[in-house]
Amino acid sequence: MTLVEEEHFLALDPKPWVSLGVPFAEACAHHASLTFRAKRVYLIISSSISKTPALRSLKAALGDNIVGIRYRIRQHVPWPDVLEVAVELRDLDADLIVTLGAGSLTDAAKVASFAVVKGAFSLDALDKIHIRNADPSKLKPCTIPIINIPTSLSGGEYNPPGGATDLRNSRKTSFNHGSMGAQLVILDPELTVSTPERVWLSSGMRAVDHCIEGLCSVAFRDGDTAGSGKVDRHLLKGLRLLLRSLLTTKHNPGDLEARKREMGVIEAMRGLTRGVPMGASHGIGHQLGPLGVGHGETSCVMLPSVLRWNLKNQGEGEKWVRERLLKVLDAFWEDATKLGGLSREALSAGDVVAAFFGELELPGSLTEDKLEALAKNSMTDRCIPTNPVAITEEAQILEILEMALTAG
Template sequence: MPLPGESYFLALAPNPKPFVSLGLPFDVSCVHHATNTFHASRIYLIVSRSISHANPAFTALRTALGDKLVGIRHGIRQHVPWPDVLEVTSDLDRLSADLIITLGAGSLTDGAKVATFAAANKAFTLGALDRLHIRWGDDGKTEKKPVTIPTINIPTSLSGGEYNSPGGATDLRNGIKSSFQHPSIGAQLVILDPALTVSTPEKVWLSSGMRAVDHCVEGLTSIGLREGGRGNEKVEGYCVKGLRLLLPNLLVTKNNPGDLETRRSEMLGVIEAFRGLTSGVLPMGASHGIGHQLGPLGVGHGETSCVMLPSVLRWNLKNAAGGEEREWVEERQRKVLDVFWGDATVAEALEQRGLSRETAGAGDVVGAFVAALGLPTTLKEVGIGRDKLEGLAKNTMTDRCIPTNPVAIDNEGQLLEILELALGDGSGAHSAFPLQNAE
């Protein structure tokens, strides 16, 4: 039962989870649902280090949960290393936890997903965990037990992993980030509190917002829309609405971080993005694929979208085959351009960076938007040099998003072309392929 003043709704209907709680202080909502929705008495909390060290929010939640709180973990490293997952898995089993709560950003969300799945399958070693992640030809269900410990996510970024069932975690032995997938994985409840996010570092908030933008853009250009047929209009509508909520409001937040209504709109934009992706089951493309493997190299989750999405759009447009495929890629990228240029606030920011609607391609527009947010636009800016590209391309060829890129990627050489565009050392990172001039 929702409390007075609480907006409580199913995020991705008809999917049975997660529900969203919005409108109350996060600790009030969390204690209410932990007690009355999940009937929990042995709660395990994962809190980000930044919140636990410097934010009264952690103290408020810990106090509110009282003696129901049986364990606390401070932080999970970026891109969710397997050893961190196994530590949480062991804690959940040892403490007989009946609810897990995460308070913080993306890595905590994925860590909880994979750890609850591992706990259900008694996977307490690297070898056992290795047998759980998704592989080609595996539907994610075979001989794997469903999650039994429910999860509440209280996010402080816009990455959106709380609405996405698969969880990603990185095997440090080979540096590959793998996906763990099962219908039972993921949060039952997401609690949104814009006031909580004001303390999120600006770079983290805005770059995670770009991750949400990436979901919408790769959603609008997804090969799933070409092959999906019926229902495309509804799916597109969600992605477009997500962009319209995200783009102008991210620019406002950049200049006025204390505007809570703006932050609320951005959070709702993330939900719209995932409504689009889940309604059409839209596979992502190379921006997500490369981004998954940039993470183990130390690049922040949102920053991967900042540096890769513009170059992927440029490469796709340049390398689309003739005829129907080329027309389709052009039409999809034009849809993206229409949304960016269709908002006066966004259009003004693009024009201030020297772009015009008549000549700028989708990659140029996305890159300019990233720059307007003050975020990195090249691999060089996030510490990735040419010496890392071959290994990155090799690992990326194993990623689940590469076979579903809108333009076929069949070999590492093609990935290296994209990476060269994004490198930023004068080799062509900002080469533009304007839509109307592409050959």
């Protein structure tokens, strides 16, 4: 049952559904009660949101159905944070999780709900259920539904996998089961106006990274084997919506119509759900985060150098890589001309992406910190084997990192 004036549509098959057009607190209370029949709601709230009227609105709307509130999940979702949430979900017998905030909360809800159904309430137990160690045949589906109310653009609300960091080795690991993730995502552009500019823009660049690494994915190595026409349409549409939204909201943060272009995130995820793996920007970025770089900013730091490295190192059998990079360059060009002083003929995809970051005043270079450990951890990441130009040794990762040290 939908509300008057509510847009309610399926983002991906089989989930999540999206609610748009109604204030977030009203939509959440409506669906918590009538869609999920929830009586024991557990909230996960970002630290910044907890200090705003948004939390008061949500608490007033849900009332006595709230049984617990978790304030703040640290960036990159440390395992101890996940375990604390999982224990509370179990002890409070929660029947619905609602997150209000950015991407770390989304991942925490996914992984904690998965830990509950697996009975994983210790570090050692959690270590047995991530994708490198889990036996897929023994994985049970999650049972606690999730509503995400995002305030950023990273897009993790729309797919099952969740990432969390083992602080014992500073390694970010992935947890995945088709049942993980939100059943409902509530979008409210007005809510996102209070998101700090750097978080909004950098998380948007994470979504842009999804589009770009998707467009350059090894899924297209052999031509149209991944239904590339449909995938390209989704990824290119998402990319263009995001570029326009980011440029506009950078200079006019209160433009709600521009913020509605967060629909570009959904288009990106529609492209990626068709078997399109990511590459080294995601692979290195996953491991860079635990070293203190914000989730979205990992894309700002790594993506231009990865694109430049891929172009420089494509082999004789990898000429398709250049063709895909030119597709990215063409997609950017309409907006890149606004950046001043650029020549289309002199640019590579890495150059234009770096220039776009500069226009948004986002960080574009890496600091020299634990590069060898970063390279070692990156080699264990699931996205490194699917980089469009083959990466087989740590020295290649170090070469990319050296490029990022002097980028900007």
